[in-house]
Amino acid sequence: MDIEKRMDELIDIINNASYEYYVNDNPGITDQEYDDYYNELLKLESKYPKLKRTDSPTIRVGGQVVDKFEKVTHDAPMLSFDDIFNEDEIVSFDERIRKACPNACYTLEPKMDGLSGSLLYEKGVLVRAATRGDGVIGENITHNVKTIKSVPLKLNKPIDIEVRGEIYMSKKSFEKCNEQRKKDNEPLFANPRNAAAGSVRQLDSSIAAKRGLDFMAYFLPNPDKYGIKTQSEALEFLKELGFVTNYKLNGIAKNVKDIINYIDDLSSKRKSLPYEIDGVVLKVNSLDDEAKLGTTQRVPRWGIAYKFPAEEVLTTLKEIKFTVGRTGKITPNAIFSPVHVAGSIVSKATLHNEDYCVEKDVRVGDVVSIRKAGDVIPEVVEVKKERRTGNEVPFKMIENCPMCDSKLVKEDSNYFCKNDLCPARKIESLIHFASRDTMNIDGLGERIIEDFYNMGFIKDISDIYRLENHKEDLIELEGFGEKSVNNLLESIEKSKSNSLEKVLFALGIRHVGKKTAKILAKRYKNIDNLFNASLEELTNVNDVGEIIAKSIKSYLDNLENQKLIEELKELGLNFEYLNANTDDKLEGMTFVLTGTLEKYKREELTKILEDKGAKVTSSVTKKTTGVIVGDKPGSKYDKALKLGVKIYKEEDIENIIN
Ligand code: IVH
Numbered sequence: 001m002d003i004e005k006r007m008d009e010l011i012d013i014i015n016n017a018s019y020e021y022y023v024n025d026n027p028g029i030t031d032q033e034y035d036d037y038y039n040e041l042l043k044l045e046s047k048y049p050k051l052k053r054t055d056s057p058t059i060r061v062g063g064q065v066v067d068k069f070e071k072v073t074h075d076a077p078m079l080s081f082d083d084i085f086n087e088d089e090i091v092s093f094d095e096r097i098r099k100a101c102p103n104a105c106y107t108l109e110p111k112m113d114g115l116s117g118s119l120l121y122e123k124g125v126l127v128r129a130a131t132r133g134d135g136v137i138g139e140n141i142t143h144n145v146k147t148i149k150s151v152p153l154k155l156n157k158p159i160d161i162e163v164r165g166e167i168y169m170s171k172k173s174f175e176k177c178n179e180q181r182k183k184d185n186e187p188l189f190a191n192p193r194n195a196a197a198g199s200v201r202q203l204d205s206s207i208a209a210k211r212g213l214d215f216m217a218y219f220l221p222n223p224d225k226y227g228i229k230t231q232s233e234a235l236e237f238l239k240e241l242g243f244v245t246n247y248k249l250n251g252i253a254k255n256v257k258d259i260i261n262y263i264d265d266l267s268s269k270r271k272s273l274p275y276e277i278d279g280v281v282l283k284v285n286s287l288d289d290e291a292k293l294g295t296t297q298r299v300p301r302w303g304i305a306y307k308f309p310a311e312e313v314l315t316t317l318k319e320i321k322f323t324v325g326r327t328g329k330i331t332p333n334a335i336f337s338p339v340h341v342a343g344s345i346v347s348k349a350t351l352h353n354e355d356y357c358v359e360k361d362v363r364v365g366d367v368v369s370i371r372k373a374g375d376v377i378p379e380v381v382e383v384k385k386e387r388r389t390g391n392e393v394p395f396k397m398i399e400n401c402p403m404c405d406s407k408l409v410k411e412d413s414n415y416f417c418k419n420d421l422c423p424a425r426k427i428e429s430l431i432h433f434a435s436r437d438t439m440n441i442d443g444l445g446e447r448i449i450e451d452f453y454n455m456g457f458i459k460d461i462s463d464i465y466r467l468e469n470h471k472e473d474l475i476e477l478e479g480f481g482e483k484s485v486n487n488l489l490e491s492i493e494k495s496k497s498n499s500l501e502k503v504l505f506a507l508g509i510r511h512v513g514k515k516t517a518k519i520l521a522k523r524y525k526n527i528d529n530l531f532n533a534s535l536e537e538l539t540n541v542n543d544v545g546e547i548i549a550k551s552i553k554s555y556l557d558n559l560e561n562q563k564l565i566e567e568l569k570e571l572g573l574n575f576e577y578l579n580a581n582t583d584d585k586l587e588g589m590t591f592v593l594t595g596t597l598e599k600y601k602r603e604e605l606t607k608i609l610e611d612k613g614a615k616v617t618s619s620v621t622k623k624t625t626g627v628i629v630g631d632k633p634g635s636k637y638d639k640a641l642k643l644g645v646k647i648y649k650e651e652d653i654e655n656i657i658n
Pocket of ligand 1: 111112
């Protein structure tokens with residue numbers, strides 16, 4: 001038999017088997033058969049080296065060594081998209097697109113977490129592969145890319161074409177690679193992206209060959225050359241040519257709601273995928289729309305990269321700062337360079353207490369990973385000890401209050417400042433008193449309380465209700481004026497008529513949170529009854545127990561506190577339970593109001609909903625229970641429609657309430 005013909009035949013069989021395996025996820029032959037064909041080809045190539053083809057699949061074992069990375073100028077610049085991080089930014093992106101292209105729809109693709117690469121084929125044969133570099137000039141990495149099994153060395157059509165996509169390392173290969181590095185005493189790669197980038201930047205291609213890289217195609221720079229009209233057609237065409245595309249996970253969206261659903265769905269699959277993704281890439285599907293939208297100096301306007309909220313990010317610990325809470329509890333906090341975590345920028349995280357710091361052995365200068373606990377309070381999860389340089393400063397617990405210098409007292413795992421006059425404790429308790437969940441005094445936020453405290457206007461809770469005596473002075477303050485002072489005094493006045501549970505929570509009695517305050521208010525109806533309750537009786541109240549009961553008793557027995565409550569009563573504060581007939585039917589629901597209602601004033605309706613346990617907020621997210629829409633609604637209505645949030649009209653309000 002003609003040797004050359006048999007070698008061609010073997011290459012076709014092997015390429016076809018790879019195509020079925022990598023592109024269609026459908027192995028057509030068994031591993032054993034594959035190995036037999038592959039070994040037969042290897043044997044023939046070693047016996048007849050002159051007949052070995054340059055696009056033979058056996059070259060994937062690597063071995064080619066280059067002495068440097070040649071520079072490659074991209075025919076068209078290799079751009080990347082702007083990043084966005086939340087729903088609001090998706091809505092804005094969609095609005096921007098729709099202004100120019102009202103009927104646009106999008107392709108949605110997993111954002112592969114690797115590095116982008118450009119592959120150039122001539123007459124269907126891979127001739128050059130390059131990194132993105134600075135977008136204009138990249139580096140020639142052909143020798144390494146040729147070892148990637150999911151890169152076709154020869155296409156199913158003999159055409160000239162450039163294809164772009166992501167070079168990445170699967171989770172499995174990454175684990176294997178780091179295991180090997182551990183054995184060899186080499187530094188570990190932090191993540192698959194770094195491992196992939198490190199592998200394509202090897203001069204000897206046998207290293208990349210061993211690392212098990214992969215390639216996912218997602219972009220065709222010159223689609224019109226091939227008569228292609230949409231991005232989905234481009235992806236289909238790439239698949240036909242022999243490229244691995246993400247055809248099972250890619251999607252199409254007609255509107256923001258589809259986009260959000262896709263993101264949710266992909267997020268839930270993320271952990272089980274065999275490779276890392278870090279978001280979703282949105283591209284307008286129609287290439288006419290793409291051309292119409294064009295590119296700014298920096299980025300294409302026709303697409304965007306939505307990044308998943310990073311659950312954990314790395315940053316450098318710059319300082320450990322101790323803060324004093326309203327109970328006097330000292331908390332060490334990690335201060336670091338600002339980073340994006342779970343959708344927002346953070347620069348501070350709690351380190352809880354001394355035990356936590358000692359157990360984790362946190363040191364200033366350490367690289368640490370940050371996570372949002374329960375997606376709200378950022379905390380330091382892990383110290384990257386392997387990244388220490390030796391210059392890090394070990395943690396040392398302070399012995400005196402950072403504010404008033406009094407000696408700290410240790411109780412269980414925590415240290416406390418026991419000085420009742422400590423300014424930090426005072427300020428924190430004032431902040432707590434005025435905050436949304438307690439007395440809800442609009443205009444009396446953290447910064448203003450701190451300023452008023454330092455200027456001597458408010459030294460104590462009761463001083464809040466004497467602020468009107470300083471009205472003229474306040475009006476003169478920078479950033480204030482008659483109107484804002486009037487508003488502030490008005491909301492202070494309004495807070496006087498809060499129901500008992502609000503003020504009970506606001507007083508800051510140790511262990512009495514929102515829920516306990518409500519239980520106590522419901523049970524005792526007014527503060528005098530609470531004063532008269534014995535320790536035993538309090539202990540027997542459902543959900544209260546001994547520790548809380550003791551704490552309430554000791555608070556109420558304290559003469560200073562009794563004096564404060566007397567003063568507050570004299571200043572006109574209500575200490576009665578006012579919500580006897582209310583229910584919590586709407587607990588856990590969130591509503592947004594937009595437009596003008598006929599029967600209700602906005603404030604009135606807000607109060608009715610809140611009294612029933614609902615939250616009323618100003619921005620619509622997919623978690624919003626419903627948007628109540630009046631006449632001439634604003635953009636919140638559009639957003640609700642886009643996100644598929646339930647819309648209620650004025651006539652539905654009674655139904656909601658009842
Ligand atoms: S399209 C003009 N599609 O994410 C940009 N990029 O900015 C064309 N990436 O640097 C890129 N998955 O490395 C595209 N399905 C995907 C992608 C993807 C990952 C990377 C790419 C680029 C960045 C997007």
